[in-house]
Amino acid sequence: KCHLTPSPPRLPIIGNLHQLGPQPQRSLQALSQKHGPLLLLYFGSMPVLVASDNDSAQAVLKTHDRVLANRPSLIIPDHIFYKGKDLVFAKYGEYWRQVKKICILHLFSAKQVESFRSVREEEVFLMIENIFKLCSGPVDLSRVFRSTTNNIVSRVALGKKYYEEKQSRGLEFMQLLEELMVLMGAFHIGDIFPSLAWIGKLTGLDARLKRNSKGWNDFLEQVIEDHVTKRRANGEDEGRDFVDVLLEIRETGEMGFPIERDHIKALILDMFVAGTDTTYTVMEWTMAELMRRPAIIKKAQREVRTVSQGNSEVTEKDLPLLPYLKSVIKETLRLHPPVPLLVPREAMQDVEIGEYRVPAKTRVMVNVWAIGRDPKLWEDAEAFKPERFMDAGSIDLIKKHYFRFIPFGAGRRSCPGGPFALTAVELAIANLLNSFEWELPDGELPPGELDMAEACGITLRKKTPLRAVATPFQENVFRI
Ligand code: HEM
Numbered sequence: 001k002c003h004l005t006p007s008p009p010r011l012p013i014i015g016n017l018h019q020l021g022p023q024p025q026r027s028l029q030a031l032s033q034k035h036g037p038l039l040l041l042y043f044g045s046m047p048v049l050v051a052s053d054n055d056s057a058q059a060v061l062k063t064h065d066r067v068l069a070n071r072p073s074l075i076i077p078d079h080i081f082y083k084g085k086d087l088v089f090a091k092y093g094e095y096w097r098q099v100k101k102i103c104i105l106h107l108f109s110a111k112q113v114e115s116f117r118s119v120r121e122e123e124v125f126l127m128i129e130n131i132f133k134l135c136s137g138p139v140d141l142s143r144v145f146r147s148t149t150n151n152i153v154s155r156v157a158l159g160k161k162y163y164e165e166k167q168s169r170g171l172e173f174m175q176l177l178e179e180l181m182v183l184m185g186a187f188h189i190g191d192i193f194p195s196l197a198w199i200g201k202l203t204g205l206d207a208r209l210k211r212n213s214k215g216w217n218d219f220l221e222q223v224i225e226d227h228v229t230k231r232r233a234n235g236e237d238e239g240r241d242f243v244d245v246l247l248e249i250r251e252t253g254e255m256g257f258p259i260e261r262d263h264i265k266a267l268i269l270d271m272f273v274a275g276t277d278t279t280y281t282v283m284e285w286t287m288a289e290l291m292r293r294p295a296i297i298k299k300a301q302r303e304v305r306t307v308s309q310g311n312s313e314v315t316e317k318d319l320p321l322l323p324y325l326k327s328v329i330k331e332t333l334r335l336h337p338p339v340p341l342l343v344p345r346e347a348m349q350d351v352e353i354g355e356y357r358v359p360a361k362t363r364v365m366v367n368v369w370a371i372g373r374d375p376k377l378w379e380d381a382e383a384f385k386p387e388r389f390m391d392a393g394s395i396d397l398i399k400k401h402y403f404r405f406i407p408f409g410a411g412r413r414s415c416p417g418g419p420f421a422l423t424a425v426e427l428a429i430a431n432l433l434n435s436f437e438w439e440l441p442d443g444e445l446p447p448g449e450l451d452m453a454e455a456c457g458i459t460l461r462k463k464t465p466l467r468a469v470a471t472p473f474q475e476n477v478f479r480i
Pocket of ligand 1: 053088153242271278279339342343344409410414422
């Protein structure tokens with residue numbers, strides 16, 4: 001016998017939209033505390049199921065994973081990703097299956113992640129060099145992290161970096177990327193009230209979308225052309241980036257159906273949209289949390305410096321020896337998951353979740369942010385305590401069976417880029433702790449009161465940039 005899913009009272013036309021504040025993850029947490037962990041809301045007339053505890057997350061991401069594995073059609077991603085030719089927003093089906101397989105086997109396999117080790121190390125060491133040059137005053141760490149992450153993803157995906165490069169296409173690339181991230185975080189009214197989609201024309205949003213898509217199309221066409229020419233000239237495998245891998249798959253016909261240039265462009269754009277802001281916000285929140293807590297940063301520094309033994313660089317081979325640092329990053333992901341509501345899913349048919357019936361086409365969100373702060377699941381849930389991840393049998397990022405720590409999602413649509421992102425974050429933070437002592441700039445609030453407000457956008461970033469003063473650590477003498 002099925003019941004209707006609990007649903008807070010709603011208003012005509014707008015449904016429950018008035019109950020969502022500027023930070024939807026917080027509003028949804030408050031609603032779930034009042035009405036239950038599995039809620040049916042209405043955004044306008046569109047039903048939206050929200051799972052806010054580990055059991056309901058498990059029901060969505062495991063028990064009913066297949067039926068709920070579709071993505072809804074959304075105006076902005078449709079424009080940018082050639083109508084679902086990417087992976088993140090592709091409809092569930094054969095195309096998505098093939099592309100996910102390629103991502104897991106060829107782009108994010110352990111071997112492939114390892115093959116980009118030198119890229120991550122070079123970019124992180126360069127970041128440290130740059131901070132050395134900026135040591136005389138406060139450093140805008142948010143900006144530094146964004147640029148490092150973009151450079152890593154650029155080199156891995158396109159074979160070279162464009163971000164902040166002084167060459168002619170560097171500026172074009174930066175403008176395109178910054179606008180893309182703004183657009184991906186924007187809200188198109190037509191997604192909720194299709195009859196009002198014309199408002200996008202009035203506000204200029206549609207024109208911006210068109211301009212940005214065209215800009216990217218031209219840019220990536222040129223990148224692909226350069227790769228095709230290079231491959232014809234060299235015809236070898238050395239130093240393959242993602243564009244090379246995708247071109248090769250096109251040639252071998254491995255996908256089972258023809259892969260066009262639009263597919264390659266959409267998949268490359270995915271890497272920037274899904275891989276850059278997510279990764280750099282983890283670096284930003286980790287350093288912010290550490291700067292607020294002198295005892296924890298000292299403990300993490302002791303661990304890193306014991307392993308580096310006075311060397312100026314921590315390399316990826318040192319990372320397995322840094323369990324406390326890894327716990328610090330996990331604790332950051334628990335409190336500040338970059339994608340707090342996961343990427344929306346859509347029910348492909350009517351489905352019964354426990355005693356509740358959920359109709360086809362319902363959108364589905366999982367409030368990972370609320371699950372990470374649920375006092376029933378976490379002792380002293382709001383406190384930053386990396387030690388909780390150090391205990392024997394502690395929560396593993398990969399084994400999803402508790403469904404209480406799922407910053408990368410779970411099930412069929414889970415993130416394939418997790419190991420790549422985590423390695424970059426661990427390497428960056430380890431080197432920052434190894435090379436410098438860190439303080440907040442003079443005259444700013446004491447560490448405990450550092451502004452931790454969240455900004456809403458494509459990812460859950462820090463609202464104000466993180467500024468800090470770096471003092472070179474004395475034992476790294478040869479750098480000074
Ligand atoms: C700390 C960094 C990252 C976090 C927290 C993160 C988180 C997520 C989340 C929550 C999802 C949606 C899962 C779901 O719907 O159940 C996702 C999907 C995805 N992520 Fe990540 N991600 C990160 C880094 C990356 C990187 C570096 C890449 C690639 C360069 C990447 C590529 C993707 C792709 C392609 C998908 C779509 C998978 C699908 O729909 O089948 N992510 N990610």
